[in-house]
Amino acid sequence: WRGGPLAGRRVLITAGPTREAIDPVRFLSNRSSGKMGYALAQAAREAGAEVVLVSGPVSLPSPAGVAVVAVESAAQMYEQVMARVADCDVFIGAAAVADYAPVTVAGQKLKKHRDRLQLELVRTPDILAAVATHRPRPFTVGFAAETERVREYARDKLARKGLDLIAANPVGPGQGFDRDDNTLWVFWPGGERDLGTASKKALARRLITLIGERYGQENRT
């Protein structure tokens, strides 16, 4: 499938968690391992694409032939993605980007002399929404990680953010984050496909094939 619709195309992928600093030694983050995004990068590379992976802190080896840009925070991920968005054909947001970050980062390690501590948080930039509204924009693929009403929330995100395609996964204890397997349901304007439950590597190949099909169709018309 190296001669397929993604051959020679530039694919930009985000993966992993972000870390939002509280002080020099502490941060807010989530359970993303990066496995889904790294598997997508490898599958896109195997489909003949030129792949750049903007990755939060994970402990995975770089997939062969993929350029990895390491970032830590949502703000850094936003900057690195926006610096490349004009030069890519397909964007896939598989990262679990923190939605909120501390308003201020303490210069020194916070001391525990109070019984209660309040952290004030502020929204981080929405990378996927910024890519989807960029002109010219790449074929834009989002993920939806939901603990309930997965299909409904995914369809809503697809429409609200004006995406070309969204991959929804049920997440929670024993599902989605930090595992080798996953379940994916995919939606696009006017269609949907159940990719089933399988290893993230197998699902990544199925999703990349589907993205290639949809991308190929949109770029013929």
Ligand code: PMT
């Ligand atoms: O990394 P793994 O352990 O393999 O786990 C895989 C995964 C469950 C993390 C992955 O499959 C997944 O679902 N990634 C998206 C997780 C997420 O943050 O979903 P969300 O529904 O909160 O966000 C929706 C979309 O907006 C995502 O494409 C996300 O990358 C993007 N987003 C969110 C917030 C933000 N500030 N910027 C963004 O770009």
